[in-house]
Each structure stands twice: as C-alpha cells, then as structure tokens.
Amino acid sequence: MGSVRTRFAPSPTGYMHVGNLRTALYAYLLAKKDGGTFILRIEDTDQERKVEGAVDIIYKTLAETGLAHDEGPDIGGPVGPYVQSERKEIYKKYALELVEKGAAYYCFCDKERLDELRLVQEASKMPSKYDGHCRNLSKEEVEEKLRAGIPYVIRQKIPESGSTVFEDAVFGTISTPNDSLDDNVLLKSDGLPTYNFANVVDDHLMGITHVVRGTEYLSSAPKYNLLYEAFGWEIPIYVHCPPVMKDAHNKLSKRNGDASYEDLIAAGYLKEAVLNYIALLGWSPGGEQEIFTLPELVQAFDISGISKSPSIFDTSKLRWLNGEYIRRLEPKVFFEMAKPYLDRAITSPQIDKEAVAALLQPRCEVLSDIPEHVDFLDCLPEYDTELYCHKKMKTNRENSLTALKEILPVLEGLSDWTQEALHEALFALIERLGVKNGLILWPLRVAVSGKAFTPGGGIELSTLLGKEETLRRVQRGIELLS
C-alpha cells in the first residue's frame, strides 16, 4: 500500500462537468500510480446551493468510469465522516484553536457594514478588502459581544507584511505579498466553515498528501498555506490543474449549455473514450501512445506531464477517439450498444440488425449518428434520379436504367438470397455484359438506398433488405428512370 492519499471533493451541484471529472481522474491516477488511496469527500457547506440527488450522480459517475474511491460517505473509512455538513463541530474546534493561536479573530461586522465598506472601496477604486474593524478587539470586548448574542464569524488574520511563498507541483514556486491577501471568513455565522477553511482542516485530518484541484484555487493557496503554518501542520503537495475550455475565452460550463459527462454518454460516446480523451486534455504522457485503458493511464500518469495553460475541449478529436474505441469493440458488444439506436431507426422486422451493426461498426464515430446512416433501410426515401449520375462510375440515367433492367431478372431468378449468391450472380452479369463493376453496382446501390452515401455497397444492402424489398426498389428505380 502506497502512502499517497488524494481526494476528489466536489460540491453536490447535480452536474458532473467535464473539468470536474478530469480533476477526479487526475487525483485517482496520482493515488493509484503509487498504490495509494483515493478518497471521495462531499463539500456541502453551502446549504443554500444544495441539490437533491446530486450526490448520487457523483457516485454513479465515479462507479461508471471506474474511478473507484477507497473511502467516502457511502463506504466509510477511518477518517470520516466524509460529508462536510456532518463535520460541523470539528471545524468550530479548529477555528477556535486558531483564535487561541492569534491566527484568527472574531468579527461581529454585519452584512450592512460590509456591503457599505465594499461600496466605498469600489467607488474610490480601492481593492475591496476587509478593513480590519474587528481585528484588534480586546478579549473583553469579544466576551461582551459574545454574551450579548451578537452574530459573529471567525476571520483569518493575515500578516500585515511580508509575503507567502509556496510550491505547486505544476506551476513551481509562487510568491504572493501578504498585503494583497484578505482576512477571509473561516467560520460563517451559521457555524459552518467556508470552503477555504473546511478544505484545509479536512485535507489535514484526512491525511491528504496531494491536493489536486483547478487553477481557480491557485490564488487562494497562499491563504491555505498560512493556515497550515498557523496550525503547525505539514503542507500537502499542491497540484493545480488548468481549466478545460469551451473556446479561447470561456470555460466549459453548465451555464454555457456545454455538455456534461452525462450529456456525452447520452449523445453516444463511450465512457472509456471520454475518460481517455479528457486524460489527454491538459496532460501529456510524453510518448506517441494516445489510446489508454484506465490501468494504462495509471501506469503512464505523471504530474510533470500536466500542462500549465488551459486547453480547449475539441469535439472533433473526441469523435475520432470514440470511433477508435468503437472499431475495437467486439462485434457482439457493439451490436448491443447500437441496438437501441437501431431499434429507433429501423422498424421493419425482417432486417437483420446484427448485420446492419456489422456494417456500421467501422464507419460510426458516435452511436447517436446511427439512425441517419440506416434510416433508408426502413423506408426507401424519395430521391432525385440525379443520384444515378456519377462521373467516376461512368453512370448516367440511361445506362443506369439499362443496368437495372439487366439486374432485375437476375435477382428475380435468384433462389438463394445470400451475400455470396448475390455477389456471384451480379459479377456473372458484369462479366457477361463485359462492363466495369461500377456500371452495374452503382445503379443497384442507388436504387436500393435512394442515398448518395450508404454503409455498405449494393450487394450488402440488397442482402439486408431481402429479395422482395430489393426487387421492389429496383423496379421503383426503373420506373423513376423511365
């Protein structure tokens, strides 16, 4: 058992966005690479933003993607509880300890005063920052206000001078002047901690060795560092990951209507492909390999490969990767996955859907585009006879009509309706007429599909459609061309 302990600490918002999932992935990989422990912690200290069922989505996603946590609210563990709202007393105790140590203080300022303060600061173009009104209250004053039952918060006491320096495994040494840091609230008036505080306390108490999170926390990291120092706790290794972007200017987000993990799955992407793709978004294994199973990712993962700049989520590359995964599937497995989509598009019972799936597998990138590939099997679409004209096949309306008229009796006379038999009969015809393959096969494919592009050629499609339907469509072609 390794000693690395990482955690994924989402707040239950009811939505697993791609950036979040990637953070979970990296935390998981980092732990597993070392044979360490991956922990799930729910950060629900914001009572107003609680969403019902949100935690279930988190469990479901982690289970589905194989990012199995070793400790968490659902499975327990030695350092629980793993839900922050159940740890209320813990935070209070540590907040008070910090007050004892002089690294934090009671603040009785009410919302009105703070709003006003902010307004004044904004108006005078000052950086908005707590003015330290309660920073130097005497012990007696504090006691008195406490006794009077005045609501309070506990704020962090940031040193007035000097600077805070810390190491980030991705970004290196980062130094921040203390006077640019604010005396943030640690414990809210409802008795619950802020994220800033709960995070530090929990990460320490849970023995987290590597804190993996997004760069949005990079600028708060100095404050966390100061907290660790005040407690005399060992500082974890920070691993800040750059954001996943929708485009050069916007993060991927629910607000922008961007796809979440669930949306991608619903759209017909394979979970393995999604995981593989996001692993490569913001991290590079260094070598040429691009397709990785989860265990392979565990093997290959290294913090040094995490990039510093944001990366744009590229759907076209995901599509390609998904196609790669689809092509590698066992035909049976692909058929099972494709089935719901095939059922939606094909209603006629005589079509062999497994055979359709076999045709589809090499040319399908996302499951959801199956219907548009196969809709013509169900019902011959209205089509323009222009489709019969193809320069490379050297076909036009006239010779297509001739071809179909030659084809019809051949097919009618065929008793054994298999791909082999069709192939044999049609190539015999081609030979007898002494023409190029395309001259016969192109018109057949058009007649039978009514489309410019189809999965499979004329012979394959005819096999699928069955004798009766094929003959009907060839006749229809003859009618249209006559």
Added chain:
RNA sequence: GGCCCGUUGGUCAAGCGGUCAAGACGGCGGCCUCUCACGCCGCAAACGGGAGUUCGAUUCUCCCACGGGUCACCA
C-alpha cells in the same frame, strides 16, 4: 484596478541551450474500393513582440502585449 498564472500549427501537444521544431485530431491531395467509411501514403500549417545572458536561444532573465484566474458569510 491589485495580486497570481500562462503564451509552440485551427485544436490537443512533444520539446527542458545546438532539432530540417515530434506526434495526433481536423483540413487538403492521392491510393485502395460497387458509394461512404475503414486502412495506407503524402502535403500545408506553429515557437506573441522587444531587449538582454550565451559561441548559440522555442528553451534562461527582464520589459511589453495578449489571454486566463482571483479579489463573497460560493465552492
């Protein structure tokens, strides 16, 4: 605005003082082929700008520009 961080082709990215600056996706062209797709081959396409340091900078330093993040009793 203050503070922090970043900047290699359209996108993901390798590179860690000397390279004709990888590779992948996408694009384009070709081959294969009964269409499309798959597969194979090839082409175009990048170090934001300026000063230094150095025999030599994409790589190190500084400045600028641009981009991102953060400045809540949200996480």
